[in-house]
Amino acid sequence: MIPQPTNGELQILRILWKQGPSTVRQINEVLNQEREVGYTTTLKLMQIMHDKGQLSRTKSGKTHIYTALLTEQDTQKQLVDKLKDSLFQGSALKLVMQALGDKSTSADELKQIRDYLDELSDESEND
Amino acid sequence: MIPQPTNGELQILRILWKQGPSTVRQINEVLNQEREVGYTTTLKLMQIMHDKGQLSRTKSGKTHIYTALLTEQDTQKQLVDKLKDSLFQGSALKLVMQALGDKSTSADELKQIRDYLDELSDESEND
DNA sequence: TTGCAATTACGAATCCTTTCGTATATAATT
DNA sequence: AATTATATACGAAAGGATTCGTAATTGCAA
Numbered sequence: 619m620i621p622q623p624t625n626g627e628l629q630i631l632r633i634l635w636k637q638g639p640s641t642v643r644q645i646n647e648v649l650n651q652e653r654e655v656g657y658t659t660t661l662k663l664m665q666i667m668h669d670k671g672q673l674s675r676t677k678s679g680k681t682h683i684y685t686a687l688l689t690e691q692d693t694q695k696q697l698v699d700k701l702k703d704s705l706f707q708g709s710a711l712k713l714v715m716q717a718l719g720d721k722s723t724s725a726d727e728l729k730q731i732r733d734y735l736d737e738l739s740d741e742s743e744n745d
Numbered sequence: 746m747i748p749q750p751t752n753g754e755l756q757i758l759r760i761l762w763k764q765g766p767s768t769v770r771q772i773n774e775v776l777n778q779e780r781e782v783g784y785t786t787t788l789k790l791m792q793i794m795h796d797k798g799q800l801s802r803t804k805s806g807k808t809h810i811y812t813a814l815l816t817e818q819d820t821q822k823q824l825v826d827k828l829k830d831s832l833f834q835g836s837a838l839k840l841v842m843q844a845l846g847d848k849s850t851s852a853d854e855l856k857q858i859r860d861y862l863d864e865l866s867d868e869s870e871n872d
Numbered sequence: 873t874t875g876c877a878a879t880t881a882c883g884a885a886t887c888c889t890t891t892c893g894t895a896t897a898t899a900a901t902t
Numbered sequence: 903a904a905t906t907a908t909a910t911a912c913g914a915a916a917g918g919a920t921t922c923g924t925a926a927t928t929g930c931a932a
Contacts, residue, residue, distance in 0.1 A: 624919060628831060642879080659921050661880070666919090680879055680928045694832050694843045701828055702844065704755060705821050710844045711854045715861055716821045717829065717837045717844070727838045728862055734842055735859055739852070751889060769909080786891050788910070793889090807898045807909055 622696065623688070626663055627672065631693065634673070634686040641681050749823065750815070753790055754799065758820065761800075761813040768808050 623631060633648045634640060646660040664684055667673045675682040698713070706712040718728075750758060760775045761767060773787040791811055794800045802809040825840070833839040845855075 626920065632831070656922055658880090658923075662882095662922080663920075665881080680930095682880080690832075691843075695847065697828060697832060698840065698843050699847075701824055704759070705817075705824060709854075710850045711857055713825065713844050714841050714858055716818075716825050717840050718861070718865060720822065720826075723837045723865075725866070727836070728865060730838055731841055732859070732862055734845070735855055735862075738845060738850070738855060753890065782890095783892055785893075785910090789892080789912095790890075792911080807900095809910080 620688070620696070621670075622700065623672065623693065627667055628693075630660070630664060630667065631672070631686055631688060631690075634684065635690045639683050639685040641683055643681075645684070747815070747823070748797075749827065750799065750820065754794055755820075757787070757791060757794065758799070758813055758815060758817075761811065762817045766810050766812040768810055770808075772811070 629649065629652075630645055633645050637644065637648070642657070642661045642664055645664065646655060646657050649655050649660060664673060668675055668684070672686070672688055673684045674687055675684045677683075702708055702710060702713050706716070718731075756776065756779075757772055760772050764771070764775070769784070769788045769791055772791065773782060773784050776782050776787060791800060795802055795811070799813070799815055800811045801814055802811045804810075829835055829837060829840050833843070845858075
């Protein structure tokens with residue numbers, strides 16, 4: 619059971635997924651584009667994430683380079699499943715309808731979803 | 746800006762959505778079907794939710810009857826949007842694909858989604 | 873090698889959620 | 903009216919996340 623990443627942890631994971639392995643300074647700089655965070659705050663959080671096994675790190679000179687051990691996919695799945703179970707009675711259908719329901723989804727995206735549904739149907743035919 | 750309900754708050758909201766207005770005792774009984782919780786724990790949480798404006802209450806004899814002020818729909822939307830923005834770069838498409846991607850969705854559900862997509866397309870044509 | 877700048881380590885403070893014990897209030901029952 | 907059962911109110915403790923100040927360490931540069 620991997621415990622769910624906290625909000626702060628997710629923020630850091632997002633940056634690592636996007637940029638790849640990074641130093642505390644690099645992460646902190648990106649973070650500060652969104653909100654003001656002290657350097658040692660970011661450091662501490664990344665140390666905790668390392669303790670928790672969410673990040674690995676290697677030493678390069680005197681600095682540590684951190685790498686995400688959780689994949690974006692797995693984390694997405696974990697959180698989508700949780701939301702599905704806790705608010706949509708486990709129904710992917712309900713969740714999807716809610717996600718699409720606000721009409722902000724473009725026609726192009728809708729088409730892509732349709733194509734994806736076709737793929738899924740094809741696969742199940744071949745079971 | 747309605748702050749996001751916490752986990753404990755969501756648990757109570759779910760029961761209220763399902764059962765309608767309820768007393769603390771009623772909520773606590775349902776809660777205890779899932780996990781052991783003291784009565785005053787549930788009471789306190791519902792009092793806090795009342796303070797926060799998530800629940801209203803009316804007095805009936807010596808007991809309070811609580812009602813959810815947040816709707817299930819609004820809360821679903823709030824949490825889906827948050828997940829979409831924070832983990833899927835704001836893309837409903839990506840979120841939907843992740844939600845459907847684990848192959849646990851039945852053919853019937855897939856069909857329902859397809860029908861729903863048709864509805865959405867029809868609507869946009871009429872804009 | 874000595875000192876400087878950057879980095880890490882450590883510990884504490886703060887904030888929020890969750891939990892529950894105890895006290896108080898209220899209504900029904902005897 | 904006194905007793906009992908049930909409900910609410912209050913306050914504190916425990917646990918976790920977040921924040922950051924300060925100390926210790928490290929590598930480089932003068």
